[in-house]
Amino acid sequence: MNQADICFDSEVYSGLSQDGFHILPGKLSVEECNQLRLLFEKDERFRNTINMTRYGFGQGTYRYFQYPLPTIIQSLRESLYSQLAPIANQWTKRLRLNFTYPEDHQTFLQNCHAQGQTKPTPLILRYRREDYNRLHQDLYGEIAFPFQVIFQLSQPGSEFSGGELVLTEQAPRRQTKVSVINLNQGDAVIIATQYFPRKGSRGDYRVQLKHGVSQIHRGERFSMGIIFHDAK
Template sequence: MSLDDAIARLDWPRIEAQLNEEGCAILPGVLDDDVIAELLLLPAVMPVSIADLRRRCYERLVPVANHWNALRDVSERFPDTLDELTAHRHGVAGDQAHSAFTRLGAGDDEALHQFAGSPDAFPLQLVALLSEPGKDFTGGEFVLTEQRPRMQSRPMVLPLRRGDLAVIAVAQRPHKGAKGYYRVNLKHAISRVRSGERIGLELLFDDITPGV
């Protein structure tokens, strides 16, 4: 199945509803064995298929991003295509600048972090898992934490499998409270890998979101 077909068959209304409710949603089985093998063979060179993946997912997610900005009182509105967004920022930008591999061995983890740059940046990003839990590694769960005002942080574990993507909030999402919408803060992490090697990928849509 092509990446286009894999993306088209997803239940996008459900994904949008989950993003609005939780700030995250799993896109199961989008990356097949051939795409994963291509990624792992030359990790320093982002395949054309991943560039296409970013473009296709952006087109599906831009309505959510614009809706979130309206609810968060952010004036920025994003164009319909990723190429238009890139041109709006500063012209042509390489896909490599928007991606980062994570290779974690036994005893490694990734601390809580977020890509909290400009408030005008695209508020969603993709993460992917390229290894199989229980076979290639143990531990290494993908964890999101959400901090609402005057409340304890709320952790969420995303049960990713090999080839799955997840859409997550880059830093903030709108949440409806008793007095209207307010912003909640999200960070993500990878718990300690107990054995084996966990390989993942983070993909950003916007190049004004420097890591923090």
């Protein structure tokens, strides 16, 4: 894991505030991706397994980790949180929301737990031919951190085709805009969980964001999601 390549400077801030997402290239090594993929088979690591067809979420399988999280996921969750929390707090001010995100993830989780959100939310997803993930938002209770991070664990082209990560943004009085995010194995993308503030001529306005995955045409695609709030 390369900590040095995340630098949450003004470019990250303006990207997130303009588009609601920002790509972090080469966040994980191929070796780390392969290790994370292998975890998918280890039942004892997970608290719940979701067959997406059964819930109408799409087609494919995802598994929620249980505590304690694998070390690499725990450390990514803490370090990404502490870098994103200051941006989250600038956003809440711009959106005139009455909530302050603590500096460290542990304190944030205490807030979640006090609201009955106690279950860990980091997950690994596996898609095979014809699988897909419908547009959605990952909200699991009243408390939601405004960012989440998605990691590509498979290599497009050699391992699968299709299966693009898709974001839709909905601004007031506009038709929906779509962005297709092409990630290589090991890349990650920070996305807005629910909505983000965008500067307009008459002040900031709220843009809603959803994410999903287009159908896989060939092969197998694994991804990992780090969501910072816990679930009810």
